[in-house]
Amino acid sequence: MTQTTQTTQTTQADGQTVATTLVIGGTGKTGRRVADKLAALGRPVRIGSRTGEPPFDWNEPATWGPALDGVDRAYVTYYPDLAFPGAAEQVGAFAEAAVAAGARRLVLLSGRGEAAAELSERNLKASGADWTIVRCAWFNQNFDESFFLEPVLAGEIALPTADAVEPFVDAEDIADVVVAALTDDRHIGRTHELTGPRLLSFHDVAAELSKATGREIGYVPVSNEDYRAVLRGHGLPEDFAELFALILDGRNAHLAYGVQEVLGRPPRDFADFAREAAATGVWNA
Secondary structure, three states: OOOOOOOOEEEOOOOOEEEEEEEEOOOOOOHHHHHHHHHHOOOOEEEEOOOOOOOOOOOOHHHHHHHHOOEEEEEEOOOOOOOOOOHHHHHHHHHHHHHHHOOOEEEEEEEOOOHHHHHHHHHHHHOOOEEEEEEEOOEHHHHOOOOOHHHHHHOEEEEOOOOOEEOOEOHHHHHHHHHHHHHOHHHOOEEEEEOOOOOEEHHHHHHHHHHHHOOOOEEEEOOHHHHHHHHHHOOOOOHHHHHHHHHOOOOOOOOOOHHHHHHOOOOOOHHHHHHHHHHOOOOOO
């Protein structure tokens, strides 16, 4: 379970004081892992969420100041995605507020090949923060903790991705890189691009999931309009359909080596993720 703290700093055994890190989206796929890893290092963490203490809400700037009180650094994630309208403006405004409050060290979770996400990156940099950008491929955990879970349980992944390939990256690898960036000043002013070790089509993903679960899971390409209807039926933003078309047009069909460069080890493979996730029973139909 993610650990939180109501104090703004702690004193280590060597007498040094360590201020609190704000983890925005601290209950999400990467945020909760970052929070747990920081807590394991003895670093106090404040969870930035609408249910946090104090609460944080991207759409309520009045909540930003209390969440930043006593904080000297922050992991910045934006929901639903940096490519959505208004994200860049909010990220820029938050970065300015953070620097003004004394939280100069900002690590931003970004996406690969998204011009709108790059605008958010520029706005964060313009705040004067000591920044690190962590650009990521699609997460493995989208299949067991997010919007692909239900299709996997149903045995059919229907997406408007045709034969596109993606170097899926693991949330544990992302969290390890983010923690390194938050705790080591050598990452200031750097952009780390993270992918997994190989390119996979959604046919490949379905085959790996079938092997891990021991049951047939298929992939069915659908039109953009059909997928928009699926999103509407699940109460999800229809803009996700446009995001699929944008980032799965081949621009991201290559590997990056940020995990190896930062952590000195290879990234986790999707097959290993699928095998371990299946063992938890999350995909038991």
